[in-house]
Amino acid sequence: MSETQEQPSRGPQLSEQVAQRLSDAIQAGEWGRGARLPTEAALGERYGISRSVVREAISMLRNGGLVTSRRGSGSFVAESPTVSLRLAIPDPDIQSVIEVLELRRPLEVEAARLAAERRTLSQLRRIRNAMVDIDEAVEAGLSGVDQDLAFHRTIAEAANNTHFTAVLDFYNRFLHHAIRVTRTNESLRETFMLQVVGEHQAILDAIAAGDAEAAARAAAIHLEHAETRLRQAPTDLLKSALERVEAQRSSVAVTPSESESVSVSESTEHTGDNPQ
Amino acid sequence: MSETQEQPSRGPQLSEQVAQRLSDAIQAGEWGRGARLPTEAALGERYGISRSVVREAISMLRNGGLVTSRRGSGSFVAESPTVSLRLAIPDPDIQSVIEVLELRRPLEVEAARLAAERRTLSQLRRIRNAMVDIDEAVEAGLSGVDQDLAFHRTIAEAANNTHFTAVLDFYNRFLHHAIRVTRTNESLRETFMLQVVGEHQAILDAIAAGDAEAAARAAAIHLEHAETRLRQAPTDLLKSALERVEAQRSSVAVTPSESESVSVSESTEHTGDNPQ
DNA sequence: TGCGGCTAATTTGTCAGACAAGATGTTAAA
DNA sequence: TTTAACATCTTGTCTGACAAATTAGCCGCA
Numbered sequence: 001m002s003e004t005q006e007q008p009s010r011g012p013q014l015s016e017q018v019a020q021r022l023s024d025a026i027q028a029g030e031w032g033r034g035a036r037l038p039t040e041a042a043l044g045e046r047y048g049i050s051r052s053v054v055r056e057a058i059s060m061l062r063n064g065g066l067v068t069s070r071r072g073s074g075s076f077v078a079e080s081p082t083v084s085l086r087l088a089i090p091d092p093d094i095q096s097v098i099e100v101l102e103l104r105r106p107l108e109v110e111a112a113r114l115a116a117e118r119r120t121l122s123q124l125r126r127i128r129n130a131m132v133d134i135d136e137a138v139e140a141g142l143s144g145v146d147q148d149l150a151f152h153r154t155i156a157e158a159a160n161n162t163h164f165t166a167v168l169d170f171y172n173r174f175l176h177h178a179i180r181v182t183r184t185n186e187s188l189r190e191t192f193m194l195q196v197v198g199e200h201q202a203i204l205d206a207i208a209a210g211d212a213e214a215a216a217r218a219a220a221i222h223l224e225h226a227e228t229r230l231r232q233a234p235t236d237l238l239k240s241a242l243e244r245v246e247a248q249r250s251s252v253a254v255t256p257s258e259s260e261s262v263s264v265s266e267s268t269e270h271t272g273d274n275p276q
Numbered sequence: 277m278s279e280t281q282e283q284p285s286r287g288p289q290l291s292e293q294v295a296q297r298l299s300d301a302i303q304a305g306e307w308g309r310g311a312r313l314p315t316e317a318a319l320g321e322r323y324g325i326s327r328s329v330v331r332e333a334i335s336m337l338r339n340g341g342l343v344t345s346r347r348g349s350g351s352f353v354a355e356s357p358t359v360s361l362r363l364a365i366p367d368p369d370i371q372s373v374i375e376v377l378e379l380r381r382p383l384e385v386e387a388a389r390l391a392a393e394r395r396t397l398s399q400l401r402r403i404r405n406a407m408v409d410i411d412e413a414v415e416a417g418l419s420g421v422d423q424d425l426a427f428h429r430t431i432a433e434a435a436n437n438t439h440f441t442a443v444l445d446f447y448n449r450f451l452h453h454a455i456r457v458t459r460t461n462e463s464l465r466e467t468f469m470l471q472v473v474g475e476h477q478a479i480l481d482a483i484a485a486g487d488a489e490a491a492a493r494a495a496a497i498h499l500e501h502a503e504t505r506l507r508q509a510p511t512d513l514l515k516s517a518l519e520r521v522e523a524q525r526s527s528v529a530v531t532p533s534e535s536e537s538v539s540v541s542e543s544t545e546h547t548g549d550n551p552q
Numbered sequence: 553t554g555c556g557g558c559t560a561a562t563t564t565g566t567c568a569g570a571c572a573a574g575a576t577g578t579t580a581a582a
Numbered sequence: 583t584t585t586a587a588c589a590t591c592t593t594g595t596c597t598g599a600c601a602a603a604t605t606a607g608c609c610g611c612a
């Protein structure tokens with residue numbers, strides 16, 4: 001029959017075009033939330049493509065959270081829309097870290113302010129515990145980076161607004177990679193931690209007292225200092241870290257496997273998993 | 277040959293298992309950043325599956341930003357791993373909008389501050405144009421929501437820190453859905469816009485003058501007022517809007533034209549559905 | 553009529569083989 | 583040495599088939 005069979009324009013990535021079209025169609029309301037969309041065969045005929053391409057396109061939408069598929073039943077438009085934000089983790093350079101900290105600062109400051117107003121007693125307790133954890137980790141010879149981030153996270157939690165924890169967690173995953181680079185120097189760590197402990201204490205005290213403005217000020221000071229410390233990080237240290245990463249990139253790229261003795265093994269950690 | 281051909285355990289979604297395995301292998305450093313991973317045929321043999329499944333698995337990783345594929349060349353581990361943040365868009369309720377605005381406020385304030393310090397002349401010009409666009413849209417009888425968001429986006433751009441635009445774009449997607457609900461009342465719009473125009477002008481003036489603190493103050497005032505206006509939105513209006521949305525759930529009507537932005541992508545996802 | 557269970561049709565998931573479209577490396581020619 | 587043609591490899595797409603799971607219909611029965 002003279003079915004409409006829209007002809008896909010010859011371009012790059014046929015399946016991508018189809019995914020885009022399907023996405024548009026869904027967002028245009030052609031099939032409502034939870035509705036079952038046509039079978040793969042039908043879609044293939046409609047767009048004039050094979051089932052393989054339809055499957056790849058649907059696979060993309062599924063990964064994007066737009067569609068869910070049930071074997072034997074069909075593919076369905078997802079019930080609740082989502083937006084997703086993606087951040088690439090480049091080779092650690094100080095500039096990108098600073099950019100992230102610029103964003104973090106106002107968020108942390110506001111989180112501290114809200115935490116002072118809203119924190120429950122149990123949340124206050126957890127903030128205290130997190131501070132203790134940092135000390136213990138440092139005394140145990142660890143970098144304390146994770147504990148440091150965890151401390152800030154408890155504050156964000158105490159703000160009782162899920163978006164703060166979501167965004168800060170998001171960027172913490174980035175910083176987790178990057179900060180490690182700047183804190184490997186032993187001599188630095190000591191003076192560093194002395195300063196940090198005091199600043200953390202000030203934030204905690206203000207939150208405990210319920211003084212929103214003081215908490216905000218303390219957090220602002222802490223984060224400004226953090227950025228200053230980062231800018232003052234010895235460039236040779238950063239450079240050597242970068243070289244190490246570079247060296248790993250080429251060596252691993254050549255050898256197939258078998259090398260368990262990777263020097264900086266954690267640099268390829270990522271995560272873009274699908275938290276479904 | 278005594279190839280190791282690991283046998284996949286019979287479970288849900290074979291391709292998913294393979295994707296997980298590949299993801300684990302990559303994170304374990306089996307193939308470094310930018311390295312080419314085995315051909316689809318080789319992977320199929322290795323895991324004892326067909327090429328289709330390998331392709332689906334790789335498709336997932338590709339969508340997750342973990343690998344990139346080039347036709348004729350191969351599939352490669354992505355140069356920069358990525359982290360992703362996902363936000364479900366619930367049925368619009370005023371509480372969730374307020375939570376988002378709480379997060380937005382400090383970001384917008386900081387963006388305005390940075391914009392006052394860093395904006396180029398062309399960026400300043402674009403902010404001005406965006407403000408004019410709002411007026412024109414309102415005079416044309418439109419809601420002006422899109423133009424309003426665009427205005428704020430030009431300010432975020434002028435901060436010259438990509439993360440501000442990324443995060444604000446991210447939440448704008450959410451607000452785009454939600455705000456529409458609160459601004460459909462005609463009588464509200466007029467007084468609303470009168471107020472808003474003045475506040476916008478104050479921000480623009482401060483940015484034009486390069487006065488960071490004034491820009492921050494103006495932005496803070498604007499966003500506090502925005503939240504106040506939202507809280508004062510007549511509940512019956514909101515309720516009717518919610519009902520409308522309920523009725524709309526069977527046919528989602530979203531803005532059709534949304535060209536892809538770099539790091540923010542919209543989808544419509546859900547969480548847990550219980551069909552029958 | 554109402555209901556339970558069996559069967560058949562439908563639909564996605566997986567398999568297998570083939571060709572098309574690019575990319576890469578090698579060789580031959582200028 | 584540089585350039586152009588070629589052979590080979592790899593992903594992208596097509597086609598057809600079967601397996602697995604769900605859904606709908608049908609039949610028998612109380």
